[in-house]
Structures are given as C-alpha cells and as structure tokens.
Amino acid sequence: MxxxxxxxxQEIVSGIESDIKPExxxxxxxxxxxxxxxDADTLPPGLNEDVIRHISAKKDEPEWLLNWRLEAFRHWLxxxxxxxxxxxxxxxxxxxxxxxxAPKSKEDGPKSLDEVDPKLVETYEKLGIPLREQEMxxxxxxxxxxxxxxxxxxxxxxxxxxxxxxxxxSEAVREYPELVRQYLGTVVPTxxxxxxxxxxxxxxxxxxxxxxxxxxxxxxxxxxxxxxxMNTGQFERTMIIADEGAYVSYLxxxxxxxxxxxxxHAAVVELVAMDDAQIKYSTVQNWYPGDENGVGGIYNFVxxxxxxxxxxxKVSWTQVETGSAITxxxxxxxxxxxxxxxxxxxxxLTKMRQEADTGTKMIHIGKRTKSTIVSKGIAAxxxxxxxxxxxxxGKGADGARNYTQCDSLLIGDSCGAHTFPYVVVxxxxxxxxxxxxxxxxxxxxxxxxxxxGISEEDAVNMIVNGFCKDVFNELPMExxxxxxxxxxVSLEGAVG
Amino acid sequence: MSxxxxxxxxxxxxxxxxxxxxxxxxxxxxxxxPGRRDEDWKYTDISRIxxxxxxxxxxxxxxxxSVTEISDIEGxxxxxxxxxxxxxxxESSNLPDTIQLxxxxxxxxxxxxxxxxxxxxxxxSAPLFNGFLATNSALASDGLCACIGKNIKLDRxxxxxxVGNNTAHVLxxxxxxxxxxxxxxxxxxxxxxxxxxxxxxxxxxxxxDNASLTHYRLxxxxxxxFHIGRVEVKxxxxxxxxxxxxxxxxxxxxTDIVVKLAExxxxxxLNGLFVASGRQHIxxxxxxxxxxxxxxxxxxxxxxxxGRAHGVFNGKIVVAEGAVKTDSAQSNGNLLLSKNAEIDTKxxxxxxxxxxxxxxxxxxxxxxxxxxxxxxSRGLSETEARQLLTFAFADEILxxxxxxxxRRFIEKAAFAKLPNMTDxxxxxx
Numbered sequence: 001m002x003x004x005x006x007x008x009x010q011e012i013v014s015g016i017e018s019d020i021k022p023e024x025x026x027x028x029x030x031x032x033x034x035x036x037x038x039d040a041d042t043l044p045p046g047l048n049e050d051v052i053r054h055i056s057a058k059k060d061e062p063e064w065l066l067n068w069r070l071e072a073f074r075h076w077l078x079x080x081x082x083x084x085x086x087x088x089x090x091x092x093x094x095x096x097x098x099x100x101x102a103p104k105s106k107e108d109g110p111k112s113l114d115e116v117d118p119k120l121v122e123t124y125e126k127l128g129i130p131l132r133e134q135e136m137x138x139x140x141x142x143x144x145x146x147x148x149x150x151x152x153x154x155x156x157x158x159x160x161x162x163x164x165x166x167x168x169x170s171e172a173v174r175e176y177p178e179l180v181r182q183y184l185g186t187v188v189p190t191x192x193x194x195x196x197x198x199x200x201x202x203x204x205x206x207x208x209x210x211x212x213x214x215x216x217x218x219x220x221x222x223x224x225x226x227x228x229x230m231n232t233g234q235f236e237r238t239m240i241i242a243d244e245g246a247y248v249s250y251l252x253x254x255x256x257x258x259x260x261x262x263x264x265h266a267a268v269v270e271l272v273a274m275d276d277a278q279i280k281y282s283t284v285q286n287w288y289p290g291d292e293n294g295v296g297g298i299y300n301f302v303x304x305x306x307x308x309x310x311x312x313x314k315v316s317w318t319q320v321e322t323g324s325a326i327t328x329x330x331x332x333x334x335x336x337x338x339x340x341x342x343x344x345x346x347x348x349l350t351k352m353r354q355e356a357d358t359g360t361k362m363i364h365i366g367k368r369t370k371s372t373i374v375s376k377g378i379a380a381x382x383x384x385x386x387x388x389x390x391x392x393x394g395k396g397a398d399g400a401r402n403y404t405q406c407d408s409l410l411i412g413d414s415c416g417a418h419t420f421p422y423v424v425v426x427x428x429x430x431x432x433x434x435x436x437x438x439x440x441x442x443x444x445x446x447x448x449x450x451x452x453g454i455s456e457e458d459a460v461n462m463i464v465n466g467f468c469k470d471v472f473n474e475l476p477m478e479x480x481x482x483x484x485x486x487x488x489v490s491l492e493g494a495v496g
Numbered sequence: 497m498s499x500x501x502x503x504x505x506x507x508x509x510x511x512x513x514x515x516x517x518x519x520x521x522x523x524x525x526x527x528x529x530p531g532r533r534d535e536d537w538k539y540t541d542i543s544r545i546x547x548x549x550x551x552x553x554x555x556x557x558x559x560x561x562s563v564t565e566i567s568d569i570e571g572x573x574x575x576x577x578x579x580x581x582x583x584x585x586x587e588s589s590n591l592p593d594t595i596q597l598x599x600x601x602x603x604x605x606x607x608x609x610x611x612x613x614x615x616x617x618x619x620x621s622a623p624l625f626n627g628f629l630a631t632n633s634a635l636a637s638d639g640l641c642a643c644i645g646k647n648i649k650l651d652r653x654x655x656x657x658x659v660g661n662n663t664a665h666v667l668x669x670x671x672x673x674x675x676x677x678x679x680x681x682x683x684x685x686x687x688x689x690x691x692x693x694x695x696x697x698x699x700x701x702x703x704x705d706n707a708s709l710t711h712y713r714l715x716x717x718x719x720x721x722f723h724i725g726r727v728e729v730k731x732x733x734x735x736x737x738x739x740x741x742x743x744x745x746x747x748x749x750x751t752d753i754v755v756k757l758a759e760x761x762x763x764x765x766l767n768g769l770f771v772a773s774g775r776q777h778i779x780x781x782x783x784x785x786x787x788x789x790x791x792x793x794x795x796x797x798x799x800x801x802x803g804r805a806h807g808v809f810n811g812k813i814v815v816a817e818g819a820v821k822t823d824s825a826q827s828n829g830n831l832l833l834s835k836n837a838e839i840d841t842k843x844x845x846x847x848x849x850x851x852x853x854x855x856x857x858x859x860x861x862x863x864x865x866x867x868x869x870x871x872x873s874r875g876l877s878e879t880e881a882r883q884l885l886t887f888a889f890a891d892e893i894l895x896x897x898x899x900x901x902x903r904r905f906i907e908k909a910a911f912a913k914l915p916n917m918t919d920x921x922x923x924x925x
Contacts, residue, residue: 084535393860395835410850413817419845424539425860428832432860434843440850 072200172208275310297325350383582664686718
C-alpha cells in the first residue's frame with residue numbers, strides 16, 4: 001500500500017463531493033451526463049469481415065491477431081444471443097452499431113498529457129479525475145480510455161522501472177506481441193459465449209498489464225472508462241498477467257454521458273495468476289442507467305474471468321455496480337492451482353427500471369482451493385436484480401472450501417430480488433456453505449434512527465451503508481469513499 | 497424421441513376424458529420429453545429411462561406380475577389402498593366408508609364426472625410442466641380419488657401402496673373440504689421384483705379453507721425401477737400442508753413438488769430426505785408460489801449420498817408482487833460419503849415485493865472432525881462414530897414426522913442402505 005494514496009483519494013473524491021448539496025438530491029439526475037464534442041474517427045454502423053479488417057489495419061495489427069479476430073467473428077455468426085438471464089430488453093440490432101470510434105489524434109498519438117486534446121482533459125476534470133494532478137501526486141497511474149483508444153497513459157516510466165508493463169492492449173500487441181499471443185484468449189476463449197465472441201472479433205482497446213516474477217506493483221493501477229461518441233459500442237479487452245509471486249491491485253471505474261439510445265458494452269477481462277501471484281481487481285461501475293421510464297442506458301454484458309493457474313495464487317474481484325440499464329456480468333475464478341484462492345465481493349444497486357443479473361462462478365479444480373462469495377443486492381423503485389452464481393467443486397478438488405453469502409435488500413413494493421445459486425459438488429472432502437436472505441429495511445431500525453433525529457433519507461443511507469460494509473471494506477481506499485458516496489447519490493429519490 | 501402414437505380407446509373414460517387424453521397426446525407431440533438443455537433437467541439425464549425401456553417406454557412390459565404378500569408398515573394403523581403396477585387391488589384394500597373415496601378406474605367406468613375431468617386437464621403453463629405429465633394424462637387409468645367433506649377429521653391415515661414392478665401411469669386426486677384433516681401416506685414399493693419399468697405418478701391435492709393435510713411420500717422402488725413423480729398442491733385460506741418426502745429406492749427418481757399458497761394465511765412445510773447409494777440418481781425440484789399475503793413456507797432437505805449416487809435438489813420460492821408479509825425459509829444439507837458421489841443443488845428465490853422475510857441456506861460437507869473426535873474420546877469406534885453422526889444428520893428430517901410407526905420404519909430402511917449401518921438399534925441402544 002502506497003503511503004501517498006489518501007491524498008490521491010481526496011483528490012479523486014473532491015471533484016464529486018464538492019459540488020453536490022443535499023437539497024439537490026431530490027431530483028438527482030445522472031451527474032456525469034454530458035457529451036464532449038470531439039471529432040471522432042468513426043466507422044459507419046454494421047459488422048462484417050471488412051469492418052474487422054479495418055479495425056485490425058487501423059491498429060496496425062499482426063496477421064495472427066487478424067486471423068484470430070476473424071475466427072472469432074465466424075464463430076460468433078453461428079451463435080445465438082443468450083436469453084437465460086433474468087433481464088428484459090428490446091432485441092439488439094448488431095448491424096446498427098458502429099464498431100470503431102477513435103478520438104482524432106495526431107498521427108503518432110500524444111506523447112504526454114500536454115498533447116492530449118484539451119477537451120478530453122476537460123471532460124475528465126468535470127468527472128473529478130484530476131489527471132494532471134495525478135502525475136504530481138504520484139499515487140495512481142491512470143490509463144484513461146476515451147471511447148476506444150487510449151489517449152493518455154501516465155507513470156509509464158515509474159512502472160517500467162519496476163518492470164511492470166501497463167499499457168493499452170493495442171500498444172502491447174505492437175511492443176510485446178509474444179506475451180499477448182501467449183495469453184490472449186486462454187482464459188476466455190473466442191467461442192466462450194456470444195458476447196465474448198463478439199468482443200474477440202471487434203475489441204478495440206483496453207489495458208494490458210504484466211507484472212514480472214516476484215514484483216509487487218508499486219502503485220495501484222487504474223483505468224477510467226468512458227463511453228462517448230453516439231452509437232458506438234465499446235468493446236474493451238483487458239488482460240492482467242501476474243507472474244510468479246507478483247502482486248497487483250487494479251481499479252476500474254466507469255461513467256458515461258447521458259443519451260437516449262441504448263448502448264452496448266461487451267467487455268472481456270482476462271486475468272492470469274501464476275504460482276503465489278495475487279491480483280486484486282476492483283470495479284466501480286456507474287454508467288448511465290437510463291431515465292425513470294427505462295429509456296436509454298447502457299447494456300453492460302461483460303465476461304470477466306480469472307485463471308488461478310499457479311499454486312497458492314489468489315484473485316479477488318470486488319465490484320460496486322450502480323449504473324447501466326442492463327447488467328449481465330459474472331466475474332469468475334478458475335481455481336486450477338493447488339491452494340489457490342478466489343474471492344468475489346459485490347454490491348449491486350438497481351433502481352428505476354434497471355435490471356442486473358450478476359454473480360460469480362467459482363470453479364474448484366486444484367486441491368485445497370478456497371473461495372468466498374459475498375454478494376449484496378439492493379433493489380429499489382422498479383429495479384430487478386438477480387444473483388446468479390455457480391460453485392463447482394470438481395472431483396480432484398480435495399479439501400476445497402466455499403463460503404457464499406448473498407443478501408438482498410428491497411426498497412419499495414415494485415422491485416424484485418432473485419437468487420439463483422448453482423452448487424455442484426463432486427468431492428466428498430469439500431465443504432460448501434451457502435446462505436441467502438432477502439428482506440426490506442427493518443421498520444424498527446428506521447424508527448430508531450428517526451427517533452434520534454436522523455431524517456428518513458439519512459437513516460436509509462446509513463442502513464444501506466451498513467448492509468454493504470462487508471464489500472466496501474474490500475475496496476481500495478480511493479474507491480471505498482467514492483462507493484459510499486455513489487450509493488447515497490444513487491439511492492436519492494428511491495426512498496419514501 | 498418417438499411420438500406418443502398409441503391407441504387409448506381401450507382405456508376407460510367417457511368422451512370428455514378421451515378428448516382430454518387426445519389433447520395430452522398433442523401436447524406431448526409438441527413438447528416431447530425434457531432434455532438436458534432444459535434448465536429444469538440440466539442435471540438429470542432421462543436417456544437412462546428411454547435407453548433402458550426402449551422406443552415405447554410408456555407401455556407396460558408384457559411380463560407376468562407376481563404380487564407377493566404386501567406387508568404393512570409395522571405398527572401402522574391405517575386404511576389401506578393397494579395398487580399393483582398401477583391397477584387397484586380391491587381384495588388387498590381396506591377402504592374407509594366414512595368418506596367419498598374411489599379408485600379412478602371405478603370413477604371412469606361409471607361414467608366420468610367432474611372430478612376426473614379436472615384431473616386429466618393439463619395446464620402447460622404450470623411450473624415444471626413436462627412431457628411425462630402429458631403422458632400421464634394421456635395414459636392414466638387408475639389412481640386414488642377422494643373428496644374429504646367439510647370438517648371431517650379422518651380417524652386413521654390413508655395408506656396408499658403402489659407396487660411398481662412395471663410401467664404404470666397413476667393419477668391421484670385428493671380434495672380436502674373446509675376444515676378437513678387427513679394424513680395421506682403414499683408408499684412406492686418394488687419389493688424384490690427384478691422388473692424395470694417406469695412409475696409415472698401424478699398427485700393433485702387441493703386444500704380448502706383451514707384444511708390440514710399431512711403427506712408422507714415414501715419412494716422405495718426396486719433397484720431397477722424408474723420413478724417420475726409430481727405433487728401439485730393448491731392451498732386456500734389458512735390451510736396447512738406438510739410433506740415428508742423420503743427417497744430411498746429406484747434407479748432414477750425425479751419428483752416435482754409444486755405448491756401454490758393461493759390465499760392468505762396458508763402455510764406449507766416440506767421435509768425431504770434422500771439416502772442413495774450405488775448408481776442411484778435422485779432429483780427433487782420443488783417450487784413454492786407465495787401468491788397471497790401472510791403465507792408461510794418452510795423447507796428442509798437433507799441428502800446422504802454414498803457410492804456413485806447423484807443427488808439433485810432445486811428449491812424455488814417465488815413471492816408475487818402482492819404477497820406481503822411472506823415468511824419463507826429453506827435449508828438444504830448434503831453429506832457425501834464417498835468420493836464418487838455428486839450433489840447438484842440450487843436454492844432459488846424470486847421475490848417481487850419488499851415486505852418479506854426470506855432466507856435459504858445450503859451446505860455440502862463431510863462429518864465434522866471435532867464431533868468424530870469427541871465421540872471417539874467417549875469410547876466409540878471410528879465406524880460407530882461415523883454411523884451415529886450420519887444418523888443424526890438425516891434424523892433431523894425424520895424427527896419432524898409425527899407418525900412414530902413410519903418414522904421407525906424409515907429410519908431402519910434408510911440406514912440399512914448405508915455401509916456398516918445395519919445395527920441401528922444396537923447403536924442407539
């Protein structure tokens with residue numbers, strides 16, 4: 001843990017905290033709703049092999065990657081969209097989406113922050129991400145992804161010193177092709193599922209992280225995603241490889257401008273942890289959820305998977321999901337190595353017409369593998385949310401251990417909370433526990449708080465924060481404060 | 497899957513029933529049998545049934561049925577109703593004369609009336625509806641039909657024995673009038689018969705206001721028999737339903753239990769115990785619909801699996817939008833005794849309402865080392881200690897049975913199945 005972090009956190013949070021007054025909460029609308037007017041180099045809508053060739057050519061990609069994309073695309077054509085999730089949305093026309101959009105830049109791309117389009121920087125500042133200041137504060141290196149191309153990467157030098165590679169994936173393809181080729185698609189194969197296949201065919205950017213043997217990454221790595229140009233789906237591909245004994249903590253935060261059309265986001269995240277390696281992956285997702293009537297909002301169909309290949313490796317997923325109209329996301333761990341550990345901590349909030357179907361998969365293969373799942377769901381308004389999880393303890397997973405807890409809190413009589421936990425155990429020495437509860441906020445708790453002079457709204461916030469605490473405690477400091485704030489802001493208007 | 501082409505004109509029933517049979521055939525032709533791609537059948541592969549019984553799996557085999565002496569459960573004082581391969585046996589039965597109770601076959605030949613019509617009518621939108629149920633409607637010719645009048649408290653349990661040594665489609669219907677109280681024991685036995693067939697049993701239960709039904713469902717088919725069951729319960733205001741489902745026998749056994757708490761104040765309590773060994777496959781899918789306010793449901797399932805046994809449990813609880821003050825709790829405990837046993841369990845909650853209290857829990861594990869150590873330190877051998885703990889694990893379900901004769905009977909039968917578990921009395925001394 002870096003000692004300068006609290007300052008950084010302050011900086012990040014201040015942007016959000018400073019300009020919100022309690023009285024503004026009543027009509028809390030999406031705060032980050034604005035569109036930056038940047039001239040984007042965008043492909044016309046539609047998807048075919050030519051589009052993929054174009055993307056590949058734009059990115060200056062080697063032949064093998066183009067073939068890999070085309071193979072994924074051909075496989076995708078044979079697949080049908082999955083409908084098993086407990087969500088409802090109008091059918092998506094995949095041919096009406098533009099698959100490439102890059103902010104215009106100088107031919108060689110920006111070399112430092114000064115070269116970055118000032119409007120872009122302005123956008124980040126509105127969001128409370130002081131990109132410039134971060135360089136000085138030296139706490140967090142931000143690989144800021146604006147639409148589909150990474151335009152600014154900071155702290156490369158410092159990371160390079162430690163031997164850490166942290167760069168946009170397209171750059172990694174150019175500079176470390178062997179490394180990318182070795183790992184790409186090994187955790188989430190091209191044909192894994194409908195959206196993963198689509199992503200494999202058209203992914204444009206994302207982060208690539210490689211932590212060499214025995215290195216503890218000197219700072220928390222962070223990427224802020226932002227969807228901008230109209231009608232572009234964003235297809236991120238993130239890979240994190242932690243070699244033997246390495247450690248990395250990666251933060252991902254998302255926010256998007258307000259618009260009326262649904263946008264598709266189908267990202268793939270692949271994590272690989274070798275012997276004794278540890279990866280901590282934290283997400284705060286706050287994309288535009290649509291308005292009260294469910295118009296607009298992001299479709300978030302994400303495939304996230306970690307492969308604990310090495311013995312004693314550990315991967316921990318923490319997520320706070322408050323945004324998006326539809327969320328379809330199951331960060332998973334394949335616990336292959338003996339004594340490997342998988343963790344999943346999640347808070348999901350759905351309000352208005354939001355729907356979320358989220359959870360995790362813990363696949364125990366190695367001996368004495370352990371997994372912990374803590375999922376907290378909050379449904380308000382007409383929101384619907386589901387926990388869908390799988391704990392699979394295979395034949396060879398002697399002494400495997402799982403603990404699962406999923407709780408739901410309901411606010412209002414039109415929301416829904418659902419639990420679909422799959423448990424498959426094929427080994428007698430395994431121990432598995434699952435518990436789930438669903439309830440509303442206790443009237444006695446509310447009454448107590450109110451009798452102490454706390455307003456109903458604040459009381460609800462307090463109770464919700466208490467409910468989420470187990471998960472927030474797992475977040476890195478920067479995010480923990482932000483997450484608390486986010487919950488409060490998101491719950492505004494949902495109570496009463 | 498082959499079509500259900502058959503001639504049911506020889507089956508009993510008036511024109512109305514025959515029309516419903518035809519509808520069921522049509523439904524089957526459309527839906528076919530469930531496959532592993534169906535979410536509800538993901539873990540249960542019925543090709544084991546069709547593979548063994550062949551193309552025309554729904555037809556009884558032309559084997560001679562030998563009925564050995566059907567022994568009663570020791571100490572059980574009950575009205576006895578016996579079916580052999582789905583056919584009512586009047587001479588072995590002892591029917592109560594205080595209530596309206598008839599075998600379905602008698603109803604159908606007397607000219608079917610309302611109750612039999614509604615038994616044959618299929619509701620495809622019902623939860624867990626599947627092709628076996630359609631087959632049942634198309635082919636059932638016998639079963640138990642009873643209407644228990646208002647406020648009748650039956651003095652002895654109804655003990656229904658199904659001797660399943662061939663393929664049979666049995667359709668039961670039991671209606672409890674307002675305030676009626678009945679204990680129903682369904683006992684599926686195969687005895688030592690070597691025949692393999694399919695027992696396809698559908699049981700419809702209706703509870704009117706304030707009625708109370710205690711239902712024992714004891715599945716002890718012979719080793720090669722297949723068992724497909726469905727229990728559908730609809731409960732009116734303040735009615736109470738208690739199920740004790742015990743699964744010990746059969747090669748592959750799948751039972752769907754669908755309870756609808758349709759009116760305020762209704763409550764249900766489902767208790768289940770699986771004890772399986774060898775290559776047995778046992779699957780229970782339960783579904784409780786909280787459709788009205790102030791309803792309560794409780795569900796406890798325990799499974800003990802040995803050998804290469806495969807257990808499947810799916811417990812779904814759905815709370816509808818208006819069903820306020822719902823109180824629901826579900827727990828599922830699983831004990832694997834061998835390294836080749838497998839359990840797939842999925843407790844589901846679907847809640848559309850904020851004024852509820854719902855909880856569920858699942859555990860899969862082995863015997864607690866500390867408990868074993870404690871017992872051994874008290875002078876028990878390793879084997880005895882394991883026996884005792886396994887017994888204790890399963891017995892939690894059995895203690896909920898208030899009929900002592902059945903409880904004793906099941907305790908013995910269940911533990912006779914497990915390795916080194918024969919001397920139960922000695923153990924409990």
